[in-house]
Amino acid sequence: MKKWTTLLVGCAITLHLTAQETFPVNGVADKREGCYAFTHATIVKDGQTTLQDATLIIRKGKIISAGSGAAIPKDAVVIDCKGKFIYPSFIDIYSDYGVGTPQRDRGAGFDFRAPAQLTSNQKGAYGWNQALRTDVEAAKIFAVDNTKAKSLREAGFGTVLSHQKDGIARGTGVVATLAEEKENLVIVKEKASAHYSLNKGISTQSYPSSMMGSIALLRQTYLDAQWYKNNPTAEGVNLSLKYWNEQQSLPQIFDAGGKWNDVRADRIGDEFGVQYIIKGGGDEYQRLKEIKATNAAFILPLNFPQAMDVEDPNDARFVSLEDMKHWEMAPAEAGLFEKENITFCLTSADLKDSKQFLTNLRKAIEYGLTENRALEALTKTPATLLGVYDKVGSLDAGKLANFIITSGPVFKENTTLFQNWVQGNEYDVKNEGWNTLTGTYTVTVTSAAGTQKTYNLLVKSENAASIIAADTITARFSFDGKLVKLGFSETKRSRTGIRLSGVSNGTTWQGNGTDTAGNSVLWTASFVKAAEEKSDSAKRKPPVRLGAITYPFDGYGWEQLPRQQTLLIKNATVWTNEKEGKLEGADVLVKNGKITQVGKNLSDAGATVIDGTGKHLTAGIIDEHSHIATSSINEGAQSVTSEVRIADNLNPDDINIYRQLSGGVTSSHILHGSANTVGGQTQLIKLRWGFNDDELKFKGADPFIKFALGENVKRTTSQNNNRFPDTRMGVEQVLVDAFQRATDYQNALKGADGKNVRRDLELEALSEILNKKRFITCHSYVASEITSTIRVAEKFGFTLNTFTHILEGYKVADKMKAHGSNASTFSDWWAYKMEVQDAMAYNAAIMQKMGLNVCINSDDAEMARRLNQEAAKTVKYGGVSEEEALKMVTLNPAKALHVSDKVGSIKVGKDADLVLWSNHPLSIYAMAEKTIVDGTIFFDREKDAQMRVAIAAERNRLINKMLGEKKSGAAMAPARPSFNIILSCGDHDHHDGLITIDAGDDE
Template sequence: MKKILFSLLTVVAFTATAQEYFPNNDDISAVSSATRAITNATIITSPGKQMENASILIKDGKIVEIGKNIKIPEGTLVEDAAGTYIYPSFVEAYGDFGMKTPERASRGGQQYDEGREGFYWNDHIRPEQNAIDFYEYDSKAAEKMMEAGYGAVQTHLHDGIARGTGMLVALNNNGNDSERILINKNGAYYSFDRSRQTNQSYPTSLMGTMALLRQSHFDADWYAKGNSKTKDRSLEALNATKNLVQYIEAGDKKNILRADKLGDRVGKQFVIIGGEDAYEMVDDIKATNAQLILPINFEDAYDTTDPYQEWYVNLADMRDWKQGPANPMMLSKAGITYAITTHGLKSPGDLNEKLMKAIEYGLTKEQALASLTTIPAKIIKAETMVGTLEKGKLANFIVTSGELFNKDTKIFENWVQGSKHILKDRSVINADGNYTVQMMGESYSFDISGDAKKITVKQDSTKLGSKIARNGEWITVTTSQKDTSDKSFTRWTLKLTNDTSRINGKVYLPNGTESSFVAIKSGEESEKDDEDEKEEDEDAMANMEIGPITYPNVAFGSTKKPTQETVLYKNATVWTNEDQGIVENMDVLVKNGKISKVGTNLSAGGARTIDATGMHLTSGIIDEHSHIGIDGGVNEAGHNSTAEVTIEDVVDHEDINLYRDLAGGVTTSQLLHGSANPIGGRSAIIKLKWGYKPDEMIYDNSPKFIKFALGENVKQSRYDNGIRFPQTRMGVEQVFEDYFTRAQEYEKTRGTDGFRYDEEMETLSEILKGERYVTCHSYVQTEINMMMEVAERYGFTLNTFTHILEGYKLADKMAAHGAGGSTFSDWWAYKYEVNDAIPYNGAIMHSQGVVTAFNSDDAEMSRRLNQEAAKAVKYGNVSEEEAWKFVTLNPAKLLHIDDRTGSIKEGKDADLVLWNKHPLDVQARPQITMVDGIVFFDIEKDKQMRAAVQKERQQLSNEMIMAKNKGLKTQTPKQSKKTEYHCDTLEW
């Protein structure tokens, strides 16, 4: 009878997976798909909806009925699931299941791959890829996903900036692909990561990636209008998938905002993957209206037992360990829609541990379940198939031993498309627990765990060597002797029954004696332990202070976002940089972010009064050439012209160098592209508003600037792998000739049929029309001459030559052309093309009528530009007042912001620094640095913050040591160090 039943079930299984029109060559006639019922379970149909003693009726892989007292048709295969819980299987919205990672192409740095004819010019743009073309079902990977609770995964090839389409797959190891593939083209995917499949050099930076994504979408729109004379399968694919859900893998909180801004520019609302640190900018992310797919790879504690290693860890990283698990709760509290993903975890099996941590930090179980079921199903537009347990939907559900997200709950089964996958046999008796055995005057304890796969045996308090094995209802244990010199073994056998509070067994001693015993489960002790653990958990929750979230959330951030004040500086020596010059015993009133009044005996009701007697008040220092506060690379080095990229896309508001610059009196910086190519990227002119988001730091109505470069860097003199044009100084000139000629031709096509919007050409056209200024990296006299001649041929003026260490050789020509000079005070001989540099350069240019500034180009020098200004007095006898203008009013003029800042004048922005001494004194220190009437650096507050940082580090170190002592996983301390960019820094 058993053999007949087995044969029938085999046929049922086959016919359930074969296509109905496939020929059947078996000797036994086909049997229709069986109807199955799971009864008497607690069923959670969706988050917050639960039915007791309910049943699910399944046929053809779908739910045909669900609820209490449902009618079960005759002939149904019934399984009694009393005592278990049933939940919808999880939905993974961002997987790479079944995708083979492409091999990485050899590094060659080529600009184009001529072998990809008929596709977009950039090989990192691969929207023509379809996941189904790379897909191969992986039963082992599927089993791991099922063990974590998943029943379906939306997957795609994680490779490229434009990655093509994804597909939705059911994790059904008992089926075939004709059933498992639920949607074969679902969603269009993008990222900020280059493709492994090409060695094409462009882009080399985050800003280049963003520019490439923008331009590819502009090109797709142009192509869709029938303007192209050639076929482009990539652009066709971009257009064909624009109505699918659009996904972009961004990463951290700043990249989420960047991705959303990019989406706004190209007319897309992206679903954004990322945001493990989103809680730090939760309001800004909420304002994007973007849905997130959220990784939860919370950091393990650092092993801080060694104080020398502990100092390797940044305070921000220590905070992330403490605060990160609160991220899901805080996003839910803010009303941000997100699905949780296993992306970023070492294994899907780590999911439950991370979820439990998030729940410990306040995420509700309903929120956790929704983030794994209903929300991802809606995001991927598959809510009619998966995500809840309803009539007509796929029979994707998990059977568990108890409520999900409880410590001891196990997943017994994962049913996918009505096909049962047994993960743990729910009929097997659970023998885990702590047992005591009294035998022959000795006391033994048996601690069994892991479904009877692990055991710890103690005789009194002595731990014995032990091994355990299980065969159905029988457990055998072998232990060593308490006396370690005795090499014999004791064997124990236990027979399980449904009542595991008392287990009968026999012991076989080494001398041949056989004895019966009873192992008594430590129920009362376990209950006490559970109660103690519960109390500990409640205490932990009561004390779950995640610590300060500051603006920005790094060391020296403020607990409240700094705001404008009304401030009256009294009796200061004021360096006006205006006709009044330097005036003693002057008052300055700041109100509504502006310099309201400058005079004597001023008063203002309600103003904060600062006694500046004996101190000096100046306008803030302006750094014309800086590379701090930039993310993802300072150079887009892939092409010889990258006018399409902009530093404004990649401003990093968390760079500690911003705060350090404020401590040195800097209030404004021009963040420049590097000097890897003749025509570089566009600048960002920022106010150093520490604690504000990037867009709030960029000057409103900011003057438009771009970086050009000449000399060794652009012709790649010191790069071993430099293969890109140009390779000579005469080639550099030709680059400018070629691109400005192209820009002129581009302007002629504007407004004509078939006009193709080109962000690079738009920028160059702005230069020709006088709408964008050029800052040019330069050293050698001949090239400076060349650059001015090129500009004059094309009808524009070079705004600023930066570095320009040979400016003294042609300062008269610079003045005649109208170019300013922003130079170093006394750098020379650090490479061949600066061998002729002299420290009198700045003074000589100034004497010839060139607007002259000193810049830093260095994260360390920018903190002492006041001392650099003093060198103009030493080298060249520039007056103190004029020397001070080298770092204040003159760079303001070069940046065309002198109507707003650079001097102390009524109506100008309140960008001010109060110094304890003469500002050109090497001992001078800013006491207060103010930007737009907001105090961003206060030396007294700085002292308090230093003490607070030290205290917080010590507290977090102690908590990490406690975590280690409790047996939690830790990691070796590591140093997260931001790259300090220079002109020639390359990252790719």
Template structure:
């Protein structure tokens, strides 16, 4: 054994020199030696699962030389006896901005549409060339906070931009700066935030950021193949950093799913930095197969003592406070690999209490230790250096009084690369307990409690009067100041003594009159920690998670049913018209049968006598359920972005739409630019994921826009800078882009048909022009925001010039003026029933617009373009009867079959027909009545809204709110830190809404 140890030591000496040993040493005494330090008789956690009882840890030159129970200790060793104490690997935080100055925000508010940089990527939020180590400066004060919390190594990077550049790995070595840098480039960082240093207008939305990332990866691939004529330092850096650990700061459960989607598209492997709300979508999170970095920044309790303020709180926020401590447990139980981070903590002192709280809520202690040691080490590819106490690892470890995740445990020392940082005095003796105190023959009772290193004193006289006293201890010297009973005296009695043992204390006393006497104290009872019943930590009852985890969410995801509606008035929207007292059978998500006296033994019978059954309402133009921006207005064309990336499956407006009988909506980009983004056709499957809501195999659509919005006439900008600024400029934008798209498409067709793929330079993939080329090839349809007749005619002329058709004019409030031209072009109309005069370009709008276009043979739909109107589209349809004498059947088609036709999905939805999707609504009366209410809204055979269940939900929500408020009031009674209630302000998007 000894021979093997000597050989091991020799090999280390042969290959391992001091890091950067040429650094000048300006200290009076050299601080580096070749001696060993042996820590003996400790409980050593070599890894979270490899534990050695009464073991020895041998350290030299910042490295672990050996660990075990039979380690031979060399002669030139300093031995430290740690009997009764434990040694753990120091923690690792792989996601910080430690030592990095916060980037300064660009104060120039004038939007920039180009870049001022030369030799870098065209968008200034792509900052992949940034290297954290080049701007790193060791932060001694912050390092001490981390050391006290048990951390020995941190990964750090510049938190700015979408592609943020490389991160570095730093040892929290306060004593040897030459060893602090473990790896200069270890990680490569990305995120969904625009750089604060740029005033470039693009991207201005989340969907724009996702599109930019896609374009960046396409450009990277093209660049790596040698197709570019110029050098791009940003793409060069991306290439050089490809083998680094790729970390994506998603900062939200839904954004994690979005980042994972991009990773899958490009064959990437992101480590996702989450938010702490992953438990709310755990099954979708699990399906990503991603590894995570998770913060433990739990929300403070809300002060809801004021009922008026409590009423401002949304249930989802109250729930999140209640459920957040379970996140780590849920992640762990679902087999998700994750590391922990201190990121987002307001103060480092909250780290340990939050972690202990998570453990109390079921997070396994071994998993907790792994998340702080072996997992981050493995994710960083540094398992051979950090995260364990195996031979050859860095000597990064903490010494504790006991089990590290026990509330009573004290962290004494944190050693980093063999350098000791003292957190608490390990030699301090525990003098806590009850004593008989004698000062100059006068008897007292003395109680000492508090913490070992910060004890508290309570002295009582023989006649049971309490004296004020203050106790301090340092290097086993005890000092106590006692205030006299006589309040007129300003002098104090001072007790001083050295602790020989903890049973009998003694020393010198200096009385208030200055005379010196002896004092002694004999322990009469051992210390017992008092349990404050008001602060006894009892877990709050955790509320069940719903899908989504907001008010009116489903405790269990609803499933398809076999339903038989008996004796309904059925609005078929087919040649059969309206059928009285008719049965409809729904089976396997489809309409299985329509007729009289239908029976099915497996079906749930619904008595629909006196009620009306219709197909679900389809809203052709909506902006609800979109995350972080309905407009990407940074450029005059944003054809590369798609709403499908940013569907917000948790928007309460989805539930409200279902309550109004809406089953399908087209979510459109706004009207900030002539060529907007691609749309998303969704089925409102409340509780499902965004991906599950997307209409399967949906036809491609894109939003175009005309009028005031796109030329920035009503933006409130004093000096608008973006082209176009006139209506004729808008026409030129269309002509220019379609000409470019035509040339782009021809270039690719030529390349693909040349037979020389891989032998000649390929055209650059341009997502914007690729999308526009799809329009030219009849693979994508245009829905165009429009008002004025001259512009309506203009776009049809542009379409004729490039040989494509405009699919839908939406709004189209002057459509009645050009209905004949629209019919000739073959375009449909999606309009408002009776909106007018809300801005200058709609002054000529009339409520007869829809019926006039309908009578001209145009497919006409009524849309909402508004979160409030979308749940009353049945009443909007009724206005076609009022203003245009349209029959009730035809008016109902304005919000069902006709929008289905405009969206090219009428083969599956829009009418009650055997074989079509079972997207239906049961109304209590004629759906065109102002008294009509949806009793059941069904999508593909699944009941997503039920009016009776809605009533039950309201009662349950009130009960849950009261229970959560009760828990919060108890927290306040315990003296916990509280925060003021906050009302969540939700932005309802409209066509012209721009993100701040």
């Protein structure tokens, strides 16, 4: 029961005639000014300022003052908040409240098997891609939702930034309160932010179909918008670009949703001078160095994973260690952000039920987040980022009267949130316990003669109390919410006592009774302080113990990233791949990541010595054709997508990096897939396991691009293909058209009006080919189309650097040599589709004998682990010498990729990319014992064995911890297998790869 004291001046509530709204009133006008004074409260104005026994005064939905000693207006409704806390209501900076998220129509007529939608179906003078929804203004579609507002208010929120969560460019967001008022009265800021993502949402247009396509679309749109400012006649009216430009002055919020996407988004922003506010995904703690380097403010969800029910060991074995580690550590993210001094806000987004928010927030505090920083992340920080701190975010005069009233510190587990006031309107959350019964009271008994006696009363419950004096005396006490009865003796030995009864008026009681002599008395009791909660050490939660963060975040990750060493490999059989050939009993010295000496009887006092006796040392294997370590592989929505870049979506956490290191691979050429004629730009990487995506890149390597011919491109097997081309003749014409457009583009840039030419990322990449600054690796099979493609290249004056697959290469090896191409092929693949019926295992040997530089590639995550054996097959099929066979997976791909001056052989001055084998490197019994990249040991078989033991122990610890959660009665999720998506050449987006159930850390 609340205490409502009204200071009467004529009447309890004064009605004011103010300027009439534009909205008519159907009835009698009743515009109340709403003046309230909340007295004797602990007021937490912001994360830094707390006022004791203070008063908050509000009028007309705004704060008049918050402090001590302020005069209470005569017309104020006074609410006694003794023992209560008042905080600013929370702000959720990432919401779709009142706006909603549209859903893709899956009704009649919708069929995923239907022909692709190649162009936008959005009506109006908008841009070419309907995933660019810059026309969406949340304020124009906003509608108050009382049901959802209630659930958010009950979690402590009073204000939200709401936007439509759909598309790559999502338009503008609106700041609104959660008051149950007309829409025009709750909007705080109409255009508060601009929003972006890498998800095209409900767009049914085919492009983009990949993450790298989404990134390319954003990059091109930034360029197009800059170009559009000059009002180009050719473009006419483009409302998408017009609105885009208008929104650039707003706070820019990017829904990235995960650590690597956060970094990708930031790079887009850096390229165009934009600093995004990034909405994360809850795994950012795994890469705090990279996250901090973005200099972005983050929006962190509190959607922590549930413990899984791993009671059944058959279920448990399919759950990856990474997933179990994430369950344990996710609640620590906000606290780790605080320690790193990274600016962040908190959001209820991603939670199925906003009722979980406070529970999860308290868990985050338990895991290291401080209460002050938590409050700032929900008040001042989001308000400041959105430019509305003058209106919300603290309890300062002039701001909206958005505040919550609680029974104690808001983030304590047993604290009750009583009310949430929004724009001066009271919304009850839970009023049970508003009047704190338990605690200490001062009881004053006044006799008829005016004599007063005071007693200290400790109330324990509705039926238990004691008088605290020299002796503690048990009192007879009862309270039914309104009537109070109290009886007690003044001493333990007294046979007579005082008997009192009265009524409660909030925290003040009064009434009459009799003293020990039976004389009538009056009495009052006033609340002094709440009962102190006794700490019970037996019930205290033990300190949170967490596992280590590793790089990558799985069992084979490093707690500390490996470093370059000075290494001396002694007495090995060294396969130099140089004129020296194979050296028996030789030594190799490595310093600063380079090979510094090759010979015998070498020494270096500072070197770590590795005994190579009976072992073989080779250059690291280079896979010319790979699809590992990416988040998407194909942007197949158009015939020419030279604007997309594999580098934009590298995935350094891919376990295949580690697995291939175990097979001696040190570099991989990561190709776009073969879904279209001109695919995306490739990326050569070094397998620096544990390093970030940028650090994987092979620095200084020439840029390449993927082309494709044949069945994949013309989509022979598709019954619904409506994307040109449909024939091999069409493939040729796509190439001719693409390079003609690129030629025209170059000429326009060189022309008199070159400065006004729209920068086109697609044609820019093709122009690099024409200028011999970018090189082609071409997916190919059939001899006739290989020949026709060479003719196209020669017509436009460029060379097809490498034909990959090239299973009919033996038929046209002479033409390839004359053209200047390399060949990268399989050792013995055949008959897996119609266009490889003429393939044979002698292909590589025949091409080599014709003078071509021949590589053996994998195009397969598993095969790459045994490329040494694939190369060995050419010894059998074609009689290739052992040394030349080994070169097919080392020096030859280095030559094809233009990096043979750095890698591919064991030569002084080259990068120390080396493999120490247990046996002859072409033997099926050979195992890579150590794989070295740039003088750093990234794979060590002995270390691997130790890690497997540690993985088993850590899995057991976490399984037992999850079982403990189950025993405690916590809600559990069913055990879920952990999936590893292995992408391949023909996968048309990042969802379509080979999905394997793979714990990733239990081999």
